[in-house]
Amino acid sequence: MTIVDRASEKSDHESVGCNRSSFTSGDVGMDGSCSSSWAVGSTMPSDSPRLKAPGCLGPTIGAAVYNSTPSSVERPKEQVISSTDGIDLPQKVLFSPERLVLKWTQVHRIGAGLQNMGNTCFLNSALQCLTYTPPLANYMLTREHSKTCHEPGFCMMCTMQNHIIQVFANSGNVIKPIGVLNELKRIAKHFRYGSQEDAHEFLRYTVDAMQKSCLPGTK
Known part of the structure; x- marks a missing residue:
């Protein structure tokens, strides 16, 4: 003490x-x-x-x-990046902010489940995440991409559009993601059917393939 x-x-x-x-x-x-x-x-x-x-x-x-x-502390003002910051404008705008809708544009019932085709859990989980992403699903369900797509070969945007439409058209059922599974090696050359792959890696390659489908000269 x-x-x-x-x-x-x-x-x-x-x-x-x-x-x-x-x-x-x-x-x-x-x-x-x-x-x-x-x-x-x-x-x-x-x-x-x-x-x-x-x-x-x-x-x-x-x-x-x-x-x-302290009651009076000056906070730094947020820096506003203007169009005159020296960065070149993009040659092509895929999705303008005015058209981007972050919420569902219409009410949908829960879509179909995906059957495991043999170590395809990685693929099913990634596809379900993309299917229930409102901005992407809203665009795919309009079928707008396929109306303007003239790619004779593989197009991941068309593949994803067909998958999402099929999922919501078969609510309450279970479907096989054959359309995506058949294009597995086109999405990433090192993916093997029947092998256990990483879901996050598949998601990255899928989004990258979708972007390439929208950009000229990247096929």
Whole structure:
């Protein structure tokens, strides 16, 4: 136990500018000095995360509560990037912000489940995530891409569009994702049918293949 001399304790408070006689709300300055008052509140634990200024003690142990956040702190203004920042405008805008709808445009029943075709859990889970992403599903269900697609070969956008339409057309049933599974090696050459693959990796390659289907000269 440590015995504290009341007289010396008072002098210590006065030396750091703390006022023990006033018990109203007060703040701690940015320079670490105490304000002219304390606020009496409930008992605070000794390991309280509140910031305490050096040398400032309450009138009794655990009986003083004060606000450690300065009332007037200038916050840095957000930097606004304008079109004149030197970055070239894209040659082609795939989806303008005005057309992007983040919510479902119409109500749909829960679509079909996907059958496991032999270690195809990675594929099924990624396809379900994409199918129930509203902005993507909204666009695919309009069949807009297939109306303008003239790719004679593999097109991942057309493949995904057909899959999503089939899922919502067979609500309550289970379907086989044959359309995507048949294009597995076109999505990524190292994928093998029947092998266990990583779902996140498949998702990345699928999104990349969809983007390439929309950009000229990347087939």
